[in-house]
Amino acid sequence: MHSIPLEVTNLSKSFGGARQFLWRREKEPVAAIRNVSFQIERGEIYGVIGANGSGKSTLVRMISTLLTPDEGQISVFGLDIRRHELEARRLINRVSPDPSFFKNMSALENLLFFARIYGMGPAEIKRKAAEILGRLDLADRIREPMLNLSRGQQQKVAVARAFLTSPVLMLLDEPTTGLDPASKLQVQQFVREVREQHDATILLTTHDMDEAERLCDRIAILVGGNVIAEGTPLELRTRVANGRPLEQVSMETVFLELTGKSIEEDEEVMAHG
Amino acid sequence: MASIAGGMFTGNSAWALSMAFVERQTNLWKRYWGWELVWLVYGVVNTVAITLIAEQVGAGVVDADISGLVLFLLIGTLVWAYLSAVLEDISLVIEWERWEGTIEHTLMAPVPRWLHLLGMSVFGILHGLVRTALIFAIALLFFDIDFGNVNLLALVAVVLVASVSVAAVAILAGLLPLLYPERGSQMSMMVQASLLLVSGVYYEVEVLPAWLQVFSFISPATYFLDGIRAAMIDGQGLADVAGTLGILALFGVIMVPMSLWAFNWAESYAKRTGKLKRTG
Numbered sequence: 179m180h181s182i183p184l185e186v187t188n189l190s191k192s193f194g195g196a197r198q199f200l201w202r203r204e205k206e207p208v209a210a211i212r213n214v215s216f217q218i219e220r221g222e223i224y225g226v227i228g229a230n231g232s233g234k235s236t237l238v239r240m241i242s243t244l245l246t247p248d249e250g251q252i253s254v255f256g257l258d259i260r261r262h263e264l265e266a267r268r269l270i271n272r273v274s275p276d277p278s279f280f281k282n283m284s285a286l287e288n289l290l291f292f293a294r295i296y297g298m299g300p301a302e303i304k305r306k307a308a309e310i311l312g313r314l315d316l317a318d319r320i321r322e323p324m325l326n327l328s329r330g331q332q333q334k335v336a337v338a339r340a341f342l343t344s345p346v347l348m349l350l351d352e353p354t355t356g357l358d359p360a361s362k363l364q365v366q367q368f369v370r371e372v373r374e375q376h377d378a379t380i381l382l383t384t385h386d387m388d389e390a391e392r393l394c395d396r397i398a399i400l401v402g403g404n405v406i407a408e409g410t411p412l413e414l415r416t417r418v419a420n421g422r423p424l425e426q427v428s429m430e431t432v433f434l435e436l437t438g439k440s441i442e443e444d445e446e447v448m449a450h451g
Numbered sequence: 452m453a454s455i456a457g458g459m460f461t462g463n464s465a466w467a468l469s470m471a472f473v474e475r476q477t478n479l480w481k482r483y484w485g486w487e488l489v490w491l492v493y494g495v496v497n498t499v500a501i502t503l504i505a506e507q508v509g510a511g512v513v514d515a516d517i518s519g520l521v522l523f524l525l526i527g528t529l530v531w532a533y534l535s536a537v538l539e540d541i542s543l544v545i546e547w548e549r550w551e552g553t554i555e556h557t558l559m560a561p562v563p564r565w566l567h568l569l570g571m572s573v574f575g576i577l578h579g580l581v582r583t584a585l586i587f588a589i590a591l592l593f594f595d596i597d598f599g600n601v602n603l604l605a606l607v608a609v610v611l612v613a614s615v616s617v618a619a620v621a622i623l624a625g626l627l628p629l630l631y632p633e634r635g636s637q638m639s640m641m642v643q644a645s646l647l648l649v650s651g652v653y654y655e656v657e658v659l660p661a662w663l664q665v666f667s668f669i670s671p672a673t674y675f676l677d678g679i680r681a682a683m684i685d686g687q688g689l690a691d692v693a694g695t696l697g698i699l700a701l702f703g704v705i706m707v708p709m710s711l712w713a714f715n716w717a718e719s720y721a722k723r724t725g726k727l728k729r730t731g
């Protein structure tokens with residue numbers, strides 16, 4: 179089997195502009211992803227960071243086969259995801275920023291459904307679900323309707339749902355948004371363990387710069403749908419250091435300087451309206 | 452991993468994928484049993500109310516034989532109860548999951564779309580049969596009807612064959628929310644309502660204006676009702692309803708591939724234009 183878990187080549191996507199089905203034209207197209215290329219190595223955790231609206235979720239959706247690219251290719255372990263859609267999907271799973279469950283069904287019923295449609299059998303699902311939820315401190319809530327769980331608890335079930343199908347390529351779109359610091363650490367620890375024990379490759383988007391630095395082997399920075407920088411956290415920090423000692427250059431500094439928004443600018447905007 | 456990719460979707464495993472949807476729908480149905488009760492009461496009231504029209508027509512007329520009309524209307528309301536149950540269940544395939552927020556997680560799973568829709572259809576048909584049988588049983592308490600004439604075999608055959616094209620109509624209605632995220636579900640309800648008008652649920656389609664009869668001609672529900680009435684009122688057997696069964700089968704053969712093709716097309720349209728889901 180081809181060894182590159184994810185290869186994205188000249189990917190572009192814009193919204194609007196196309197003719198609506200039997201309807202008027204929409205206004206100007208919005209480019210969400212512009213000519214993006216990158217590769218993720220096996221076992222790597224690859225971070226994608228960028229401001230709100232920079233195109234992170236759009237990128238994740240295209241890899242998940244939920245959006246069709248305007249241009250470019252995506253291949254997962256050598257499978258072109260458009261030509262081998264079902265095979266590629268079997269290798270992928272995803273955590274979305276909103277937990278998205280059948281609210282009145284229990285966590286277990288949800289997990290049973292979402293894993294059965296990946297071809298798993300009920301006994302195997304129950305065994306693995308108990309194990310994963312146990313590690314995330316949720317084992318005793320498994321039979322309650324999702325409605326009764328807090329948002330953070332639901333997000334943990336979403337993490338469980340994604341890892342349940344043993345994806346070799348995991349797409350984590352803001353997996354820790356809404357979690358308290360302890361739960362955040364728990365999920366981060368879990369992600370690291372899964373990567374080590376199960377040979378999974380992970381693409382992670384986050385707004386938490388500490389998380390990006392701690393978890394990611396390499397990070398790409400998206401601005402307006404373009405990858406404007408890519409490298410290990412250390413490389414990125416070195417790049418913006420400009421003579422400053424590295425300790426003074428956090429990932430936050432990297433983000434603010436490379437995405438073109440410094441804190442001072444923001445403060446000025448605040449001051450002058 | 453190559454073996455997972457290669458050996459998928461054969462025999463048992465394909466059926467198991469479809470059954471996952473049946474099981475999920477059953478779980479949802481259990482959680483929303485209050486609604487089932489509402490629909491049941493509504494179905495019973497509707498059936499009894501409409502059938503009482505026949506009694507009203509007969510009232511005051513000496514020696515009136517209204518048993519034919521009673522049965523005609525009873526069958527109309529029951530078939531309509533069945534049709535609306537099946538149409539509603541299946542046509543919510545997209546809209547329901549949009550509301551729950553699960554749509555992307557379901558559609559990105561490695562399930563061929565036809566197995567997904569098959570599972571939704573199997574549940575919809577079973578659900579419709581159970582609900583209609585209950586309405587029927589309760590409605591019987593209100594009327595004294597002679598079912599001596601009913602040909603059970605023909606009845607079952609018509610229901611089974613007709614259900615296939617009903618499911619196809621439901622799939623066509625259910626894809627509208629993929630094309631029109633805001634108004635698709637209203638449009639799909641209008642599709643259902645139009646069937647009520649043109650298919651001869653409460654009257655013979657001959658009483659419709661000629662231009663509407665064109666739609667009766669292309670609605671599978673028209674032949675569904677014809678077949679049921681032939682089997683239940685006229686006591687026609689399998690051989691007698693063979694013509695109607697043939698037409699219904701033809702609808703199925705044409706409409707099932709057409710609805711699957713249209714659904715796939717609508718799904719890829721939604722994926723090209725970002726209409727599956729906007730937020731996140």
Ligand SMILES: Nc1ncnc2c1ncn2[C@@H]1O[C@H](COP(=O)(O)OP(=O)(O)OP(=O)(O)O)[C@@H](O)[C@H]1O
Pocket residue numbers: 193194208209210228229230231232233234235236237724725726728729730731
């Ligand atoms: N389905 C859609 N239809 C129309 N426009 C969209 C759609 N999805 C995304 N966009 C637009 O594409 C751009 C990128 O959005 P995207 O959701 O990918 O950003 P993001 O980086 O994930 O942001 P956030 O950090 O807020 O999650 C935005 O301008 C957004 O409005």
Ligand SMILES: [Mg+2]
Pocket residue numbers: 234235236275351731
């Ligand atoms: Mg996003």
